[in-house]
Amino acid sequence: MKKLLLLGLSLACALPMTAQSLPDSTDVFFRHLELKEVMVTGAVGDMKMKESPLPITMLHAKELRQLSSTNFIDALAKQPGMAQITTGSGISKPVIRGLGYNRIVVVNDGIRQEGQQWGDEHGIEIDGNEVGSVEILKGPASLMYGSDAMGGVLVFKGMPTPPEGTVKGGVNAEYQTNNGLIGASFNIAGNQKGFTWDARYSEKHAHAYKNRFDGYVPNSQFGERAFSLKTGLMGSWGFSNLKFGYYNINPSIVEGERDTVTGELLSEKGDLLTYRHGLPYQRVYHFKAVSESFINLSSGYLKVIAGYQQNRRQEFEESPDEYGLYLQLHTLNYDVRYVSEEKSGWKFSTGVNGMGQKSLNLGDEFLIPDYTLFDAGVYATASKSLARWNLSGGLRFDYRYLNAKGLEEDGVMRFEDFTRHFCGVTGSIGATCEVTEHLDVKLNLARGFRTPNISELSSNGVHEGSLRYEIGNHNFKSEYSLQADLGLNYATRYFELHGAVFANHISNYIYLHRIDSIIEPDLMTFAYAQGEAMLFGFEGSLDFHPLHSLHFGAAFSYVNAQLLHQPVEMKYLPMTPAPRLSADVKYELTHDGQVFNNAYVAVQADWYLKQDHYFAAYDTETMTPSYLLLGVSVGSDVLIKGKKVAELHLIVDNLTDVCYQNHLSRLKYADVNVVTGRRGVFNMGRNFVFKLTVPIG
Numbered sequence: 001m002k003k004l005l006l007l008g009l010s011l012a013c014a015l016p017m018t019a020q021s022l023p024d025s026t027d028v029f030f031r032h033l034e035l036k037e038v039m040v041t042g043a044v045g046d047m048k049m050k051e052s053p054l055p056i057t058m059l060h061a062k063e064l065r066q067l068s069s070t071n072f073i074d075a076l077a078k079q080p081g082m083a084q085i086t087t088g089s090g091i092s093k094p095v096i097r098g099l100g101y102n103r104i105v106v107v108n109d110g111i112r113q114e115g116q117q118w119g120d121e122h123g124i125e126i127d128g129n130e131v132g133s134v135e136i137l138k139g140p141a142s143l144m145y146g147s148d149a150m151g152g153v154l155v156f157k158g159m160p161t162p163p164e165g166t167v168k169g170g171v172n173a174e175y176q177t178n179n180g181l182i183g184a185s186f187n188i189a190g191n192q193k194g195f196t197w198d199a200r201y202s203e204k205h206a207h208a209y210k211n212r213f214d215g216y217v218p219n220s221q222f223g224e225r226a227f228s229l230k231t232g233l234m235g236s237w238g239f240s241n242l243k244f245g246y247y248n249i250n251p252s253i254v255e256g257e258r259d260t261v262t263g264e265l266l267s268e269k270g271d272l273l274t275y276r277h278g279l280p281y282q283r284v285y286h287f288k289a290v291s292e293s294f295i296n297l298s299s300g301y302l303k304v305i306a307g308y309q310q311n312r313r314q315e316f317e318e319s320p321d322e323y324g325l326y327l328q329l330h331t332l333n334y335d336v337r338y339v340s341e342e343k344s345g346w347k348f349s350t351g352v353n354g355m356g357q358k359s360l361n362l363g364d365e366f367l368i369p370d371y372t373l374f375d376a377g378v379y380a381t382a383s384k385s386l387a388r389w390n391l392s393g394g395l396r397f398d399y400r401y402l403n404a405k406g407l408e409e410d411g412v413m414r415f416e417d418f419t420r421h422f423c424g425v426t427g428s429i430g431a432t433c434e435v436t437e438h439l440d441v442k443l444n445l446a447r448g449f450r451t452p453n454i455s456e457l458s459s460n461g462v463h464e465g466s467l468r469y470e471i472g473n474h475n476f477k478s479e480y481s482l483q484a485d486l487g488l489n490y491a492t493r494y495f496e497l498h499g500a501v502f503a504n505h506i507s508n509y510i511y512l513h514r515i516d517s518i519i520e521p522d523l524m525t526f527a528y529a530q531g532e533a534m535l536f537g538f539e540g541s542l543d544f545h546p547l548h549s550l551h552f553g554a555a556f557s558y559v560n561a562q563l564l565h566q567p568v569e570m571k572y573l574p575m576t577p578a579p580r581l582s583a584d585v586k587y588e589l590t591h592d593g594q595v596f597n598n599a600y601v602a603v604q605a606d607w608y609l610k611q612d613h614y615f616a617a618y619d620t621e622t623m624t625p626s627y628l629l630l631g632v633s634v635g636s637d638v639l640i641k642g643k644k645v646a647e648l649h650l651i652v653d654n655l656t657d658v659c660y661q662n663h664l665s666r667l668k669y670a671d672v673n674v675v676t677g678r679r680g681v682f683n684m685g686r687n688f689v690f691k692l693t694v695p696i697g
Contacts, residue, residue: 053430053444072128083577090222099151118455125286127226129185140448150448168697178687179209211685218267256670263675326363345385367461369415375400393429424449448481499540509533578611599636
């Protein structure tokens, strides 16, 4: 049985177009085998996870279905080294090792996801239902992805292609009690004589969420809709796919204003349980078309990807039918990569990738100017297998051109014309050593690169969702980072231990802080500045399964992010996640049941420690106390005559109904409740989550 499983894993990993997961009944027993075999793409080209010198976490669709979340990034934020910047329950932005926004690259459908990543008040425009697996690469990956990949990369991969001659699909449904979230997704996919197709439609709606301190939080509702269609051809020559995607989310904007007498949150509409948006709110659309081809060659393979994305973001403040801010972003992506087959332990890859962008202001309110951007990067990597060692490294050169158009408003120059040229040389070198059959040690040194984004260079306007006025500076220099990573992986049949320590020095670090100036009444003013930053920390996890059915797990994440050569009140970087300790116990009830199979019950605890390392100048941030969140979950596959007909999960989040504020919540700094003295809006209270998956075919 083991030999058959290993053979199956090897064959699956030889196909880079799909992300394979282990059978349900072997997830615990053979999880360490996955570490040795799964292909990854984030460090220095395609390689097995074991060979990668950087820490990488992989999550599959089944694991994600067992997690509770109101949006997709919310689910990923529970992993070691991950966090999220939130604005209410519907908007989350990923943070890896203390870095977020444009310091993280999100890859979906093979190309960089491009919206307005610099903004707080909208999330990542991806339908979580269509994700088959996620690779979380922690650390600089500028070598493969160019500018912005300083903190890490999230690589989203689609569901595996069905076997030849089959048609498969499914229906996912979800309900959450706290905010009345109702979600559903339908998928059908097939493979007939090498012709493949995959279609999906998803929809999600939620009303206002609640907690014990605030009650229902007005204007925290949101709605989401997505559609995708993918067709392709497969053969011995390789494969070619064409995908079209549409995503729309309409999040209302929580302003956190309170009654000056009662302290209660103000609500424009009396119905707090409505699923319709209130004012202000946003409409965010994301359209995408991607062509991907993988061609087998006698000496390796060639991968060619081209994509077009259009992102529209509209803000409605006074009227539900008239937008004020309207940003429209057009992006063309390209990526051509050649990877050689392995010869005498050597493997090479080279490629060129980049994008062209055009951003337009189509509303009558302005935050950034119109601009055009073009960038290109060329890179080469090499890896060498030598006895117990795997060595890898590479170099890359990037060029970026940015031209911003000036704008005069009411006789005042709102934005100035400017043109910037940026160049960057990056690289990495790393090694993994298989000390024993069970122990691997990894070491990596990488240089990252990031050009200032358009918001940092030229912001001059009101950020409604962030409750502030922002000011940029078009003279900023590029950021450069130098990071060292040391990792350890120890895995046996019953025990796994993963640990990593890192140190990351960033020159010309750009950060946002509050200034003692009022430009717009009733709004705080924030300005961008540059300095020198140092981040260091570690994350670790252990899994112990003394019995096939019993699992104990624990994980810890910590990052210390400092601004160097600054006074005490400016010592720490803004938006640094609090240290987090997690523990869970999972017991698998059945593996060969007649009706209920792979049934489990689990208890989860997440302890967020006090965060007293914060940017205190001008009251930009405040200390966040510690809090403990408990959760319980049960789930099972449902069988009829030996065939799986459904998958059920019941999850209870925040079981003890703790009132807390995550340190990275944007709503933490809303108005003060004059009755209780508490500042800001609190996170979601107790929440029951019901999930149902029904396979088709």
